[in-house]
Amino acid sequence: MPLFVGLMSGTSLDGVDAALVRCGEGAPQLLEAVGVSMPEELRQRLLALCQARNVSFSELAAAETAFCRLQAEAVAKLLDKSDTPREAITAIGSHGQTIEHAPYGFQPGGEPAYTCQLDNPSLLAELCGIDVVADFRRRDLAAGGQAAPLAPAFHAALFAAPGEWRLVLNLGGFANLTLLPPVSLDAPVIGFDTGPANALLDDWHASHHTGRYDANGRWAASGQVDQTLLARLLDDDFFRRLPPKSTGRERFHRDWLEARLSGDEAPQDVQATLAELTAASVALGVDQAMRQHSASGAMTLIPCGGGAHNADLMKRLARRLPGVAIANCDSFGWSPDWLEAGAFAWLAWRRIERLPGNLASVTGAVGARVLGGMYSA
Incomplete structure (x- = not known):
């Protein structure tokens, strides 16, 4: 059964969780997990971006790059702890860092529904030398869903x-x-x-x-x-x-x-x-x-x-x-600390296998959809 790494940084902005998961037929298995703390400077930068109405592209790029390097650090730490060569990993499932989530559109302006996860899967693939699956949420949103929750x-x-x-x-x-x-x-x-x-x-x-x-x-x-x-x-x-x-x-x-x-x-x-x-x-x-x-x-x-x-x-x-x-x-068989990271390892496996990752009964999408984009190392 293939190995996947799931990465998750939640709305608490306390760090990046990384889980090594064996996926395939039957229940996914958690093999190892690590967490890296969010540096306070990066945390404050990300908090400032949440709900910010005026942001420069340079601010976004700087925060995104720093966040991506923290993700790569978490992957390296996980592979080292589990003694797993990167060649053994089929793909990394990266959730990114949610900056805004507006499934009803931003009010009172009435703009279209949107969800924004700060991420740079191209850079992550480059830093880790492993294929990356990312941008899981917007496919469900495009199908009329809330894009959340995906777990x-x-x-x-x-x-x-x-x-x-x-x-x-x-x-x-x-x-x-x-x-x-x-x-x-x-x-x-x-x-x-x-x-x-x-x-x-x-x-x-x-x-x-x-x-x-x-x-x-x-x-x-x-x-x-x-x-x-x-x-x-x-x-x-x-x-x-x-x-x-x-x-x-x-x-x-x-x-x-x-x-x-x-x-x-x-x-x-x-x-x-x-x-x-x-x-x-x-x-x-x-x-x-x-x-x-x-x-x-x-x-x-x-x-x-x-x-x-x-x-x-x-x-x-x-x-x-x-x-x-x-x-x-x-x-x-699963620690409560690593369930969310494990979910994005599993969703990456679903993407590789071209299997749906959402549940229309949960998100309200018009149907099941294959989630995520592929970024080759």
């Missing part, structure tokens, strides 16, 4: 079971949910973004503490949920919108939060409320997905992404989802 097809390949409903919850900068029906039902997979996760939590924490994130949610756990503020946050119509739906920093950002603060909240209470917002919006998404499928019976939630390590957030989710068993992703 649910991979989740189905890994986690779908004969007699049990399963939920896969990725808690990155934003949260996305996949509902996997029992395979015996032959029912469509549902997947969508539920709202903000680590992006707002990290941003609020960084403005009051050193460090990029609230380790284990300790600061959030020290505060009290402001129910009035929580109601104002949940009043955003994104949470009421039915799937398919996806979102990002262009909708949920610091200014969005500040506009809903009264100004006299204690900082730790805001952090607690943001954590509760994530749990509440995920629970709302679970309810929406289950209603769509009239799902009943045993239900297991499999959390992944950085938020899966947030003990406070996991407790909030358990309280919001009574009767749903919360499983450890490791028990299925």
Whole structure:
């Protein structure tokens, strides 16, 4: 079975994850994985590009090149750690770095829907000496889809079971949910973004503490949920919108939060409320997905992404989802830290084999499409 490398840098902008995955018939296998931290200078440069209305081509080129070199560093580190020669790799699947994601078009201007991932697959192929598959999202967008989330097809390949409903919850900068029906039902997979996760939590924490994130949610756990503020946050119509739906920093950002603060909240209470917002919006998404499928019976939630390590957030989710068993992703043979990178290794394999990578039931596209462009080394 061929070997692929998947690269992922999420909306948290904390680094590049690289996963070595064996793909072929049957479930994909994770062989090795590494992460490289995002240098603070590059992180700030990328954050500045998110939502920027005026950007020069030189700024984009500089950020893109620096990001690409960080990706190449992650690939080199992965191959060295796994003692794998580059000739053994069929292709690298590169997600790139999302700068803006506007599946409904930029409002209020009314421009066409678009999604922008900063990437330079030509340079990555040159630096690594390995074929690259990239630009996965825009093919789905061209077919009328949201271009996100793309991981649910991979989740189905890994986690779908004969007699049990399963939920896969990725808690990155934003949260996305996949509902996997029992395979015996032959029912469509549902997947969508539920709202903000680590992006707002990290941003609020960084403005009051050193460090990029609230380790284990300790600061959030020290505060009290402001129910009035929580109601104002949940009043955003994104949470009421039915799937398919996806979102990002262009909708949920610091200014969005500040506009809903009264100004006299204690900082730790805001952090607690943001954590509760994530749990509440995920629970709302679970309810929406289950209603769509009239799902009943045993239900297991499999959390992944950085938020899966947030003990406070996991407790909030358990309280919001009574009767749903919360499983450890490791028990299925995959670390929660590498699932997203693994998905883009698998999507690269799908592209090489000319197999569809999207699920129309997830993104709303008019049909299944082969995703990604090829860049030869």
